[in-house]
Amino acid sequence: MFTDSHCHLNYPALADKLPEIRAAMAEAQVDRALCICTTMEEFGDVHALATTYDNFWCTVGVHPDTEDMTEPGVQDLLDRAALPRVVAIGETGLDYYGMEDRKGGRSVADLEWQRERFRVHIRAARACGKPLVIHTRSASDDTLAILREEGEDGSSGQAGGVLHCFTETAEVARAALDRGYYISFSGIVTFKNAQYLRDVAAFVPLDRMLIETDSPYLAPMPYRGKTNSPAYVPYVAKQIAAVRGLPVEEIAALTSANFDALFKGVVS
Numbered sequence: 001m002f003t004d005s006h007c008h009l010n011y012p013a014l015a016d017k018l019p020e021i022r023a024a025m026a027e028a029q030v031d032r033a034l035c036i037c038t039t040m041e042e043f044g045d046v047h048a049l050a051t052t053y054d055n056f057w058c059t060v061g062v063h064p065d066t067e068d069m070t071e072p073g074v075q076d077l078l079d080r081a082a083l084p085r086v087v088a089i090g091e092t093g094l095d096y097y098g099m100e101d102r103k104g105g106r107s108v109a110d111l112e113w114q115r116e117r118f119r120v121h122i123r124a125a126r127a128c129g130k131p132l133v134i135h136t137r138s139a140s141d142d143t144l145a146i147l148r149e150e151g152e153d154g155s156s157g158q159a160g161g162v163l164h165c166f167t168e169t170a171e172v173a174r175a176a177l178d179r180g181y182y183i184s185f186s187g188i189v190t191f192k193n194a195q196y197l198r199d200v201a202a203f204v205p206l207d208r209m210l211i212e213t214d215s216p217y218l219a220p221m222p223y224r225g226k227t228n229s230p231a232y233v234p235y236v237a238k239q240i241a242a243v244r245g246l247p248v249e250e251i252a253a254l255t256s257a258n259f260d261a262l263f264k265g266v267v268s
Contacts, residue, residue, distance in 0.1 A: 001029040001249070002237060003256040004230035005184055006091075006133065006164045006212035009035050009056070010045040013216040013227050022053070024231035031055060032256070033230045034263070036091050036133060038063035040070040043080055050085040057263065059133055061090040061121055064114045071117065077124035087263040090133030091164065092121035094146075097138040108142075115146060122150040125159035131262055132161030134181075140172045147179060154179045162262060165214045170200050177208055182262055184210035187220030187228065190239045201243050210262070211236045211255045 004025075008014070014021060025033070035058040037046045043060055050058035060080040062072060077089055094114050125132045132152075136143040152158045162182040166173065173183050183204045189197050201209075213219075213236070215228035220235035234248070237255065241248040 001031060001252045002233050003259045004030055004033040004213050004233040005210040005259050006036055007033050007215045007230050009049055010042055011216055021229050024229060028231040028234055030230050030233055037061050038091060039066055040072050047083060057085050057087045059088040059090050060086055061092045062117060063091050064093050064095045064135055074120055074124045074127065078128055081128045081130055088131050088133050089121050089125040091135045092118055092132060093135040094118055094139035094143050095135060095137045118146055119150055122152060132159055134161055134163050136163060140168050144175050152179055162210055164212060167197060170203050173200050173204055182208050182210050182258060184212045185236055185240060186212050186214045187218045187236055190220040190235055198243050201240050206254050207258060209255055210258055
């Protein structure tokens with residue numbers, strides 16, 4: 001019924017509890033999950049999840065906030081994207097959040113390595129014909145500009161993809177939609193202070209929407225502050241159903257169908 005389009009089941013908070021997590025998923029009618037890769041070093045563990053369990057798939061990529069790890073070239077990404085059950089490139093993108101505190105006072109100009117890494121991932125996605133899973137935080141202008149410069153402008157032949165854990169404005173959502181991208185909502189949409197995001201959820205077309213947990217982070221209400229799990233993705237769907245005035249079962253069906261449409265080759 002439900003599909004979690006973005007989770008990190010290899011992370012320590014979840015990896016040691018996988019049997020319990022899978023049982024909770026089954027009870028919550030969460031049928032499938034996409035396990036997201038954030039470093040080349042962890043790809044083997046993420047891929048093992050996808051090849052061990054028939055309702056998991058995975059991606060290959062390096063998170064924009066990751067430093068001092070293996071920097072992939074296009075061919076490195078292509079080699080892994082060709083493996084079974086790897087359905088996307090990412091998570092990739094740009095993260096300029098907390099320049100003073102989190103990045104040692106560096107400027108946006110100092111983060112050219114992020115922008116170059118993002119370009120490498122886009123080129124790999126276009127070369128293998130698999131979509132991008134994009135993280136953008138406090139960097140939407142540059143994210144959209146680089147997508148456009150690399151040919152991800154809504155024209156035929158582009159890789160396409162999803163802006164995951166969307167927290168930007170309706171204007172950013174519209175620009176991504178105009179490029180043919182999907183928008184994915186996480187547990188943040190349930191937070192009391194996130195009315196602006198619920199407004200975006202009311203705007204995004206139902207055929208271009210995904211839901212996710214980004215677990216172990218960002219547990220939805222009423223579990224905010226606790227370890228998140230794919231079993232909690234129905235709470236995201238329930239919030240969107242309330243915003244759209246639709247049954248939660250319809251949101252589950254639509255977002256699962258969108259998952260199939262975006263990540264081609266995924267078996268329902």
